[in-house]
Amino acid sequence: MAVVGKAVKRKEDPRLITGEARYLEDINLPGMTHIAILRSPHAHANIVSINTEAAAAVPGVVGVYTGQDFMDVNPLPCPWPAGGPDHPNNINTPRALEVEKVTHIGAGVAVVVAEDRATAQDAVELIDVEWDVLPAVTDAEEATFDGAPQLHENAPNNVCMEWDCGDQESADAALTSSDVVVRQRLRNQRLIPNPMETRGCIAQHEPVNGEYTIWMTSQAPHVHRLLFTAFIFEVPENKVRVISPQIGGGFGAKIFMYPEYVLTTALSKTVGRPVKWVETRSENYIATTHGRDHVTDVEVGANRDGSITALKVKTYANLGGILSTVAPGIPTTLYGRMLSGAYRFPNIYCHVTGVYTNTGMVDAYRGAGRPEATYVVERAVDLVASELGMDPVDVRRKNFVPGDAFPFEPSNNLLNGLSYDSGDYDKALDMALDMTGYEDFRAEQAAARAEGRYLGIGFSTYIEICGIAPSAWMFGEGWGAGLWESANVRMHITGDVVVTTGSQSHGQGHETSVAQLVADELGVSMDQVHVQHSDTLGTPFGYGTYGSRSTAVGGVAVWRSLQRIKEKAKAIAAHEFEAAVEDVEYVVNEEGVGSVQVKGSPDQSKVVGEFMGIATSAAGGWSLPGDMEPFLDETSYYDPPDCTYPFGTHICIVEVDAETGGVDIKRYIAVDDVGKVINPMIVDGQVHGGIAQGVAQALWEGAQYDENGQLVSGSLMDYAIPRADLLPSFELGRTETPTPNNPLGVKGAGETGTIAATPAVVNAVVDALSHLDVRHIDMPLTPSRVWETIKSHSNGGNS
Amino acid sequence: MKLGGTYLFREQREQVWSTLMDPDAISSAIPGVEEFVPIEDEEHAWRAIAKVSMAAVSGRFTGQVRMSEIQPPVSYRLHVSGEGQGSIIGGNVVMRLADKDGGGTVLHWDAEANISGKLARVGQRLIKAAASMMSKRFFGNLARQIQAVA
Numbered sequence: 001m002a003v004v005g006k007a008v009k010r011k012e013d014p015r016l017i018t019g020e021a022r023y024l025e026d027i028n029l030p031g032m033t034h035i036a037i038l039r040s041p042h043a044h045a046n047i048v049s050i051n052t053e054a055a056a057a058v059p060g061v062v063g064v065y066t067g068q069d070f071m072d073v074n075p076l077p078c079p080w081p082a083g084g085p086d087h088p089n090n091i092n093t094p095r096a097l098e099v100e101k102v103t104h105i106g107a108g109v110a111v112v113v114a115e116d117r118a119t120a121q122d123a124v125e126l127i128d129v130e131w132d133v134l135p136a137v138t139d140a141e142e143a144t145f146d147g148a149p150q151l152h153e154n155a156p157n158n159v160c161m162e163w164d165c166g167d168q169e170s171a172d173a174a175l176t177s178s179d180v181v182v183r184q185r186l187r188n189q190r191l192i193p194n195p196m197e198t199r200g201c202i203a204q205h206e207p208v209n210g211e212y213t214i215w216m217t218s219q220a221p222h223v224h225r226l227l228f229t230a231f232i233f234e235v236p237e238n239k240v241r242v243i244s245p246q247i248g249g250g251f252g253a254k255i256f257m258y259p260e261y262v263l264t265t266a267l268s269k270t271v272g273r274p275v276k277w278v279e280t281r282s283e284n285y286i287a288t289t290h291g292r293d294h295v296t297d298v299e300v301g302a303n304r305d306g307s308i309t310a311l312k313v314k315t316y317a318n319l320g321g322i323l324s325t326v327a328p329g330i331p332t333t334l335y336g337r338m339l340s341g342a343y344r345f346p347n348i349y350c351h352v353t354g355v356y357t358n359t360g361m362v363d364a365y366r367g368a369g370r371p372e373a374t375y376v377v378e379r380a381v382d383l384v385a386s387e388l389g390m391d392p393v394d395v396r397r398k399n400f401v402p403g404d405a406f407p408f409e410p411s412n413n414l415l416n417g418l419s420y421d422s423g424d425y426d427k428a429l430d431m432a433l434d435m436t437g438y439e440d441f442r443a444e445q446a447a448a449r450a451e452g453r454y455l456g457i458g459f460s461t462y463i464e465i466c467g468i469a470p471s472a473w474m475f476g477e478g479w480g481a482g483l484w485e486s487a488n489v490r491m492h493i494t495g496d497v498v499v500t501t502g503s504q505s506h507g508q509g510h511e512t513s514v515a516q517l518v519a520d521e522l523g524v525s526m527d528q529v530h531v532q533h534s535d536t537l538g539t540p541f542g543y544g545t546y547g548s549r550s551t552a553v554g555g556v557a558v559w560r561s562l563q564r565i566k567e568k569a570k571a572i573a574a575h576e577f578e579a580a581v582e583d584v585e586y587v588v589n590e591e592g593v594g595s596v597q598v599k600g601s602p603d604q605s606k607v608v609g610e611f612m613g614i615a616t617s618a619a620g621g622w623s624l625p626g627d628m629e630p631f632l633d634e635t636s637y638y639d640p641p642d643c644t645y646p647f648g649t650h651i652c653i654v655e656v657d658a659e660t661g662g663v664d665i666k667r668y669i670a671v672d673d674v675g676k677v678i679n680p681m682i683v684d685g686q687v688h689g690g691i692a693q694g695v696a697q698a699l700w701e702g703a704q705y706d707e708n709g710q711l712v713s714g715s716l717m718d719y720a721i722p723r724a725d726l727l728p729s730f731e732l733g734r735t736e737t738p739t740p741n742n743p744l745g746v747k748g749a750g751e752t753g754t755i756a757a758t759p760a761v762v763n764a765v766v767d768a769l770s771h772l773d774v775r776h777i778d779m780p781l782t783p784s785r786v787w788e789t790i791k792s793h794s795n796g797g798n799s
Numbered sequence: 800m801k802l803g804g805t806y807l808f809r810e811q812r813e814q815v816w817s818t819l820m821d822p823d824a825i826s827s828a829i830p831g832v833e834e835f836v837p838i839e840d841e842e843h844a845w846r847a848i849a850k851v852s853m854a855a856v857s858g859r860f861t862g863q864v865r866m867s868e869i870q871p872p873v874s875y876r877l878h879v880s881g882e883g884q885g886s887i888i889g890g891n892v893v894m895r896l897a898d899k900d901g902g903g904t905v906l907h908w909d910a911e912a913n914i915s916g917k918l919a920r921v922g923q924r925l926i927k928a929a930a931s932m933m934s935k936r937f938f939g940n941l942a943r944q945i946q947a948v949a
């Protein structure tokens with residue numbers, strides 16, 4: 001009985017819901033010490049001196065250290081400069097502890113190692129730092145102005161890099177000859193990731209062989225090991241073992257190398273004892289990477305019939321005070337190259353200025369660049385519709401990439417040689433409109449307006465770029481490594497199957513969806529499949545989990561190993577039955593039991609995945625053909641030819657309270673096409689969480705800095721993350737257009753919700769106020785902001 | 800961040816002024832103050848330790864208080880800087896006295912405060928309310944001392 005495509009309950013859930021799962025905080029080693037980090041209270045300052053005497057004298061303190069103690073440890077690398085090797089990027093990255101100056105609040109400058117956490121935290125207050133406080137700048141555009149405070153010597157006007165894609169000349173020419181041109185400034189505000197589990201690290205150093213074992217909250221354990229060994233400590237790969245225990249969410253923020261991981265690891269050698277660091281929620285706000293933070297000027301040209309002629313985008317991307325691991329790649333490759341959206345815009349140009357400011361580090365956050373791009377595109381389409389007085393649905397249909405145009409290459413070499421794999425954008429839109437009852441909605445809206453109630457509908461007919469890979473393509477984009485994925489599949493003597501994958505699960509349910517794939521391919525039960533990940537010692541090298549790539553890239557590596565195992569099983573069976581290999585077939589029956597049998601001869605058949613089955617023949621090695629090696633054990637490395645391109649339509653219906661500006665989401669309809677679906681329940685879960693995050697950006701979330709670079713939204717009391725009671729029950733639909741780019745037909749589902757939802761909500765609120773001539777409101781659409789807009793657009797408040 | 804307010808005293812301006820110039824009166828009026836000692840070789844300057852509790856931040860702050868621009872019996876400026884609990888407080892307050900019609904004294908105060916670190920992150924939205932409460936307590940304490948003197 002096939003399990004792929006079924007809502008199988010997750011194998012990992014029992015341990016999660018019973019509290020048995022072991023997170024980093026649950027791990028305690030004999031002799032372990034604890035640390036507390038002194039972080040800069042200033043956004044921009046020189047360090048004049050640090051006095052650690054009083055802290056060092058506290059009973060229970062093992063040692064107090066400053067950046068000077070770690071000058072033999074390299075600064076953190078930035079392996080993704082924007083645009084590739086030929087583009088100048090003015091790189092500045094953190095050290096384990098900063099030595100001379102700090103460029104954002106929260107930068108670590110000293111550390112206390114103590115017998116217990118409370119002692120470390122008390123002692124760190126006694127460290128005395130003399131600061132030379134400098135003026136700060138927090139806005140990316142203002143930071144480029146002459147006279148703005150300068151953060152880094154190698155970055156004049158605080159510019160880290162300039163990057164562009166598309167064709168400026170053709171875009172300018174098309175704008176000049178268009179019937180209408182709409183211009184709008186869009187702010188995509190800074191977001192602060194809030195995984196349930198904050199970051200943490202435990203490091204242990206063995207002096208006898210120089211090996212480090214590092215438990216850490218990592219979405220990409222092998223990438224962390226690579227950065228530790230090749231770039232930071234310059235030791236061979238086998239000297240560092242990285243283990244991710246159970247991880248409580250990441251949303252991208254746990255991909256990166258952070259100063260605290262380097263510090264904890266270096267200290268384990270310095271103090272000769274295991275060292276543990278667990279981030280507090282307050283630290284999470286100032287020391288973990290943030291996301292988004294763009295200021296964009298968009299110009300979109302269109303003709304009277306609704307066809308869009310050109311899209312020109314100029315963006316200031318705030319990269320924070322110092323660069324996180326892949327910071328420059330997010331607002332460039334993952335943003336600019338997606339600006340064609342679901343449309344065949346004939347002319348596109350995008351210019352991005354990456355800027356240092358006195359704010360926290362910025363890097364990939366769920367969707368990473370693609371939500372920002374989708375926001376620009378979906379708002380631009382709505383602006384055109386409003387300018388032309390057309391229905392936004394009609395403008396979308398007019399400009400969609402048609403179903404027969406795939407593979408589709410966006411104009412002006414926007415995707416740098418890649419092309420959209422497959423799609424049927426009208427079909428997803430039709431389904432969503434049906435679910436919504438769009439025909440009736442406009443009448444309902446008009447009737448409500450007559451009563452002074454503001455109803456609005458917003459559309460987002462998004463696409464995304466998933467399964468982030470081809471290594472060669474990413475190398476051309478400046479990514480300094482590969483992006484293939486790996487898997488090892490072993491069938492043991494009992495028929496149990498162990499799969500180790502280089503991708504990493506921190507909530508995505510890999511242990512279930514991979515097991516479903518294996519169960520169906522090999523004909524074994526779900527219980528017989530054990531999926532292991534997250535330990536560099538026990539898994540083949542892999543690049544980790546982000547960019548919705550675990551199934552579309554990692555899953556295919558598993559599939560490839562399964563095919564090899566099946567071939568080997570057939571060869572063993574052929575030998576045992578004294579038949580030709582070509583005459584043996586691998587069959588999975590209706591009960592889901594896989595066997596190899598001689599074609600047309602059902603009595604010459606042997607179950608594969610059971611004791612004394614083919615599994616045992618292979619593992620026993622008693623009678624194998626020719627020079628065949630024993631054991632069913634296959635490792636694959638898979639590098640796809642292109643990314644995958646999920647798509648869909650999200651529709652949001654809101655009611656805006658004319659008196660208070662409060663936005664109430666009445667309905668949320670999402671039709672997603674993520675290619676072939678392995679576990680619909682897991683996909684729905686991903687979509688639900690993604691929508692919640694996308695809605696939250698539209699309505700509630702937003703990091704706030706004061707003029708001195710102080711983060712004033714630095715706690716769960718001050719920063720509004722979404723709550724279940726603020727959201728309606730989502731109405732989900734699905735179309736299924738497999739990708740031809742991989743044998744599973746899967747595209748990826750981790751980020752669709754976040755990418756699609758934000759513009760759907762904003763478009764809905766603007767639609768609700770369109771009768772007042774409101775064209776745009778910047779996010780988050782808080783009641784006060786919406787209320788101000790209503791007031792300023794309705795004749796002094798008299799609506 | 801700018802803060803300010805007005806406080807009314809029943810007493811005459813000279814009497815209010817002399818209390819405002821009295822370090823003992825000031826130190827005992829500041830809520831939570833534990834130490835207030837003159838800085839050697841400096842006039843109108845004190846080292847202070849105070850226990851402050853605001854939002855989720857609570858504990859001792861150490862700092863300095865300096866008086867400048869003294870124009871008796873009208874106004875002076877008080878500079879305050881403090882550090883503690885991963886936070887830094889800096890700022891100054893100008894206090895200006897005027898005779899009130901029908902007797903008594905009006906005190907106007909205008910303050911500018913800069914808050915950094917933990918207090919800025921978790922306390923910002925409470926600071927105005929807390930500052931207004933603390934200033935009421937400060938001037939209330941001063942008023943009681945004036946009455947005690949009188």
